[in-house]
Every structure is written in C-alpha cells, then in structure tokens.
Amino acid sequence: MTSTAQSPAELLHRLRARTSASPVTHVEQIPARAGRTAPWPEWAAPDVIAALGAHGIAQPWEHQAVAASLAAGGTHVVVATGTASGKSLAYQLPVLSRLTDDPRATALYLSPTKALAADQLRAVAKLGLDSVRPATYDGDTSREEREWIRQHSRLVLTNPDMLHHGLLPGHSRWGAFLRRLSYVVVDECHAYRGVFGSHVSHVLRRLRRLSARYGGSPTFVLASATSGDPADAASRLTGLPVTAVTTDTSPRGATTFALWEPPLLPPSPDNPDVPPERRSALSETADLLADAVVAGTRTLAFVRSRRGAEVVATMTRRSLDEAVPGLGDRVAAYRAGYLKEDRRRIERALMSGELLALASTNALELGVDLVGLDAVLICGYPGTRASLWQQAGRAGRAGGEALAVLIARDDPLDTYLVHHPSALFGRPVEATVLDPANPYVLGPQLCCAASEAPLKAEDLELFGGDAARTAVDGLTASGALRKRPSGWYWTHPGRPDVDLRGAGGAPVSVVESSTGRLLGTVDQTSSHVMLHTGAAYLHQGVTYLVDELDLDDAVALVHHEEPDWSTHARDVTDVSVLGVRSSVNAGPVGLHLGEVEVTSQVVSYQRRRLGSGEVIDTRPLDLPVRELRTVAVWFTISPRALDIAGVEPPDVPGALHAAEHAAIGLLPLMATCDRWDIGGLSTANHVDTEAPTVFVYDGHPGGAGFAERAYATAAAWLSATREAIAACACEAGCPSCVQSPKCGNGNNPLHKPGAVQVLDIVLTALATADNPTPTPAPRRPEG
Known part of the structure; x- marks a missing residue:
C-alpha cells in the first residue's frame, strides 16, 4: 500500500507553490481529538460482541453505546455525529443482537445509494454471524436472488426506491418478513431532503402501516451527518418521536482545511469589454489531483456532476502521462451509472492502493468505508455544510492527519464562502428541509398507499391528519380513489406511477439519429432549456446538436458535431x-x-x-x-x-x-x-x-x-x-x-x-x- 511522503501541511505548501500569487484564501487547522469508550451494554449478544472484538473493536465509543441502548430499549433514535465516527456500530449492535437472540426476527436497512448498501453488506458479512443471512435487494438483484431473499434473508439491505417500487406493492409476499420486523435502519438520513425527502417520508409511513397490518412494530434507528436539528428532521421523516444522540466521542486526527480560489484568467484580447473570468474549478482540481498523485498522496476529488468527474479524471490522467508515462493509470473516475462490477472493481483498487486517486461524484460521499485516504479535493461547494463535512471526512487514515481543500467555482456562493470562512467553520450545519404536507407529494403517495391496502380513516392521521383528509377528498372527487364502507380504494388496474426523485413526467431520452443509440436522459423540466431544436448538448465531453425535440414521445434526436459555438x-x-x-x-x-x-x-x-x-x-x-x-x-x-x-x-x-x-x-x-x-x-x-x-x-x-x-x-x-x-x-x-x-x-x-x-x-x-x-x-x- 502506497503511503504519503508528505504531511498535509507539506502537501498544501507544494500545491500553493504552483502559482506565484497564492490562491489560498484561508487555512483552518482542526485539532485532533481523543476518544471516549464505554463498556459493552449488558443486553448485547455475546456472539456479536465476540465477532466485533475479532475485528479489532474492543469497546464501543460512548455515543455508540448510548444510541444502541436507546434503540435496544425500543426508543426511535437518530445518531448525528461526524464522518468516520462509527455510526454503523450504533445500529449494528442492537440489530445484530436482536437477530442473534431471536431467530425469527428480521430487520430492514435503507440507504440512498447502492454503493453504501453494498459496503454495509460487506461489513456485516465479514462478522461471520451466519444466522443473520444479510442480502442486498436492489435493481442489480436477479429474480432468483430476490426469491431467496424474500424467503430466507433476515437482514435486507435496500433503498427507498426499491422499497417503494418493489417491496411495498408486493407486501403480501413479504408478510412474514414484515410481521417479524424488529428494526428499520435509515442510513445517511440527511440525504432525504426537498421533494425526494418528502416522498421518502411517506414511503416510510406506508412501511409502518403495512408492518402494523401484519402485526409488526419496528424501532427506527437513523444515522445522519451532523445537522441543525436532527431530532426534528428525523421525526418529520418517519412521523415518529425521535431522540437525537449528537455528542461525538470518537477520536479524530488533525485536519488541515484550505479554501482555494482559482486565479483570474487574462482578459480576452478579442473582447476586452467582457468581464474577466476565473480559471475553471475543474481545471484547477485536475491540476491539484495530478500534483497529489506525483507526491504519492492517496486522494479523492469530489466533483458535482457526472460529466465533471469524467473530465477531471481525463485531464489528470493526461497530465500525469505526459510527465511519467503510465502514471495516469493510477487515476480513475467513479460515478453513478457505472455497472455494478465496475464500481466494485474501482472500490477494491482504491482500497488496495492500486489506484492513487479518484475523481468521484457524491456517490462516494455517503458512508462508503474508504480507508487509507490522505487528502480530499472538493471541486465546488457541494451545496450544504453537511455534505462539505461528509466529503472532507473521507480523508484521514486510522486517525492520522488529513488535508481537505475546497476549490471555489466562479459562483456567488463559492466566492462568498472562500472569503468568509466563518460561514463554514465553527457554525452548525443546516437543518434538513422537507415538507410531507406538499400536496403534489401527498396525493400521489396516498394513491400508492390505497393501491397497497384500502385507506381507512385512522390511516389518515399517519399521513398528516387534516392535510391527508383534504387530499383524500380531492382524490375521491377526481375519481382516483373510491370510498366504500371499508375505506378508500385505488380505482385503476395498475399501480400509481410515482417517481420519488423527480416530478414533471417521464425523462426525455437523448437518441443519436444515425445509430439509434441512447446517449442519456434529461428530466422534463430541463428538456426545454437543454434539448430544444438547435441546442448544443454535451455528453461525456462530446458535443451533439439537437435535430428535433418530440415532447409527446419524450425523445430528442441528435447528431454529432463540434461547432465553435454554444447555445x-x-x-x-x-x-x-x-x-x-x-x-x-x-x-x-x-x-x-x-x-x-x-x-x-x-x-x-x-x-x-x-x-x-x-x-x-x-x-x-x-x-x-x-x-x-x-x-x-x-x-x-x-x-x-x-x-x-x-x-x-x-x-x-x-x-x-x-x-x-x-x-x-x-x-x-x-x-x-x-x-x-x-x-x-x-x-x-x-x-x-x-x-x-x-x-x-x-x-x-x-x-x-x-x-x-x-x-x-x-x-x-x-x-x-x-x-x-x-x-x-x-x-x-x-x-x-x-x-x-x-x-x-x-x-x-x-x-x-x-x-x-x-x-x-x-x-x-x-x-x-x-x-x-x-x-x-x-x-x-x-x-
């Protein structure tokens, strides 16, 4: 395994030396912190304690023990502590203990990404608790595996989309699992915000309703990045009273955190009246990533878009190969949309040291256990302080020192932040915003619930009380629901078509006219701007011109061309x-x-x-x-x-x-x-x-x-x-x-x-x- 030859301070000095005028606007030194342990709780299963001990965990951190004991006692709990603080153990301990002590009990684990669920599966499987039979249940799971999981798995790891589209509509086949459901783990729950979070809040209410229908009453354990009010956000997400554990007692290595503003480009001689622009954050990140690789520093660069991650990786590889042929092979891109096998191969290569650097979207922000990283480059403010600290926390191997660098885009918020470090450091992170009462979310979700089992009057309290009653009246008047003495029924033969992550209809397919090849998709809301007739559409660094946008069939026909203009x-x-x-x-x-x-x-x-x-x-x-x-x-x-x-x-x-x-x-x-x-x-x-x-x-x-x-x-x-x-x-x-x-x-x-x-x-x-x-x-x- 390759190790860095330079401390974070030395590496930062090397990076700053690239230009004559320092682009660093601020350096924050975050001191190391010692950890506080607690004894294993008396209720914890001996087999689970032994398995954890065999993997080097002699005692839990204090916050892990507190959160785990609350959950074991039936209290719904959210543990909201920093990256790498061991939130996983806080829910693994009560969940695995229950599954070990009660051979009939089941548990459900939800994460916003497939990568995180796969990482949790690896972590649980290596403990060797054979009776638990953990398994991932997602879009990559074959039909044969799904049947085995329904019948035999006691710890199912999935995501809200699969719960919404697969498990809940087919609840009759999951009846035994739901009846014995002891715990529901909602990992990285701060990711459920906005319209997506509002949808997920109702998916969890639908889960609670169906579980109760079969006789189950699970305890919810949520894990979150530090947030402004984790108990309130978790309560709105689940519809339950939730107790927060927020004191982080894990040890932490020192972190050097630099704010970096790319330099201004020289004015254009062709058009001197155009205001000067800064060098792009993508180019700056690629150069910094190349310098980090040359220094032998294992580095992860977070880039906001899929295309941006590909561009940074390509530019970095090209720069390294010009300096040392073959060195570019130690850099890769990582993003959603890759095949499952490719994602796992890249993760293994980074963990083994075969790869020195990755340019990734936030697909690697959420909880994936990447050990041995020395530095993180963050290309553009990720939108929230919660995400910023999640990404920065990926650096620091085994409590060692780490370097994090935020590279500002030419954007009002990024510019403000790199010149106002007090807005980032020493401030609480944002409260997670979601609105379960949004009628454009509530109505469709009530239709989903009614299609799974008739809605009864007492169910409406679960879905928001007065807001739900108003929505049901409207749905009944429109004919979507029909009222009978036993409740409200979904009137259509098929299930409601509800997309948790978007609104506004089916995405528009971008198709190459000459070959019929599907290049990608664009959501309906953005299609008028990005895919109008004549638009220059960029895909994986290649430009295509739009020949026709057919909104009725949700398809845009394009052809490859490299014009000297943009639209x-x-x-x-x-x-x-x-x-x-x-x-x-x-x-x-x-x-x-x-x-x-x-x-x-x-x-x-x-x-x-x-x-x-x-x-x-x-x-x-x-x-x-x-x-x-x-x-x-x-x-x-x-x-x-x-x-x-x-x-x-x-x-x-x-x-x-x-x-x-x-x-x-x-x-x-x-x-x-x-x-x-x-x-x-x-x-x-x-x-x-x-x-x-x-x-x-x-x-x-x-x-x-x-x-x-x-x-x-x-x-x-x-x-x-x-x-x-x-x-x-x-x-x-x-x-x-x-x-x-x-x-x-x-x-x-x-x-x-x-x-x-x-x-x-x-x-x-x-x-x-x-x-x-x-x-x-x-x-x-x-x-």
Missing part, C-alpha cells in the same frame, strides 16, 4: 400570487411567504462563440408554456424608498434583477438546496403587488420547503447576499456576484451598485420590523 436558451417567466401565508410589514418594505403560479416559456436561444462569448445570433423557438404551482418568498419596496436611496428609475429593473440572482445564489447557505432547485423573478412593478418586487420560488410542484427556510432566515440570507455583491472586486457584475448561469434573459439588465442599494433598503427596514404576522391572501386583480 443558451432564453425564456419569459411570469409569477402570479395565489395566496399569502405570512407577511412582515416593514414600512416601505414587505416580506411575504405564500403560494404562487409560475408560467414560463422558452422563446428563443442565442448562439455564442466559444472562448469570447460573442453572440452570433438569436433564433426563435416555439415551445409550449409550462406552469408550476409552488411556494415563494418575495419582498416588495416602495418606489419612493428606491428614489430616496438614489436608485434612478432606469436602473431599478437591473438593480432588482442583480439582487434576485445573488439571492438565489446565496440561499443554499441557509437551506439544504442547490441554486438549480430554485427560481426567481424580479420586476419594477408587479401586477399583484403593485410595487417593485423580487420573487424566489421553489422549482418543484407544491414547494420543497426552501422558500419557507428563506422567509425564516431572511435577514441573515439577504445580509450575506448584500455582502457577497459589495465585496466582489468587479465593476459591473460577474459570475462571482450577480451573473447567473441559468438566467433566461442573458443576464440583462443587471445593475450591481443598485442591487446593494436595494438590499440596504430591505435590511434596514427588516431590522426595525415587527414579528411576522399571518395575513389573508391578496385580492386578485380583475380582468
């Missing part, structure tokens, strides 16, 4: 206020939370020259209007307040637009969302508010909880937004402050100084405002 869709968006949940009246400023309807239409696209960004032409498109009913937060400002602050009337649209962009970019600092989860609109005079207004809305039907979080933290959120704009050194606005990569108006107009003035007005008014008070929905304008 950028332009859309028209409007927001109508449907109702107001809560408001703050702050004199010249109003802050509101409520339901809105967003209508948008992609109307044209620009072709822009690669490199210079020069607009070649704008071409019209004829695509249908899309409608979205969701939740938004918005603020209004009186025209007089803008006038007093010195924002000239011609600058108002650009000032509001720039503030909107930056606010969207900074919201992930407060909520567990990505800027692509949310949208916005700004206008100098909105028809419903009759004032200059900035909207930020959830990009999911019914909302995902992000707008509520923005409303609750408005002062902190907008203060960070204002600071990010004011601190940026550019003159007129750039991708680091007010330009947005997803703007449908081509980032025009934007007025950076005016955005600071707008936010000053809002923050000053909110600082003197009364507490938020609910108000009735505004009267809709007639006509």
